[in-house]
Amino acid sequence: MSKIKVIDQSGISHILDAVEGWRVMEIIREHGFEVGGLCGGACACATCHVEVSDGWVEKLHPANDDEEAMLDNVPILSNGSRLSCQIIFTPELDGLEVKLVANG
Numbered sequence: 071m072s073k074i075k076v077i078d079q080s081g082i083s084h085i086l087d088a089v090e091g092w093r094v095m096e097i098i099r100e101h102g103f104e105v106g107g108l109c110g111g112a113c114a115c116a117t118c119h120v121e122v123s124d125g126w127v128e129k130l131h132p133a134n135d136d137e138e139a140m141l142d143n144v145p146i147l148s149n150g151s152r153l154s155c156q157i158i159f160t161p162e163l164d165g166l167e168v169k170l171v172a173n174g
Contacts, residue, residue: 072164075123076103079170088159094120094168095154105170111155116140122150122157123167130157146171 072088076098086101088094095118098105106117113136122130127150133141137156141147154168 075167077169092159093155094157113137113140113156116143118154119144120154120168121148121171122152126166
């Protein structure tokens with residue numbers, strides 16, 4: 071099974087089983103981590119903001135205009151800032167590494 075690596079807000083790494091076709095937000099939530107997603111993945115709240123680790127950003131599809139607009143509402147952005155609801159897991163993303171960030 072494919073995996074993703076999630077670094078929680080305490081800096082602890084967790085390796086999670088990932089299901090093809092699921093949103094990264096759903097994978098993280100399924101494993102019991104708080105990842106926001108108040109809008110249910112509709113790209114309407116930015117509460118599922120994560121930081122994608124270096125080396126993975128360019129492997130993702132680019133953020134669309136709606137996601138970019140929502141990211142404008144996040145207090146602190148990084149080069150790897152993305153909404154986890156907008157990243158659909160594919161086999162090519164096996165090993166993807168993201169960090170959960172405080173969004174409030």
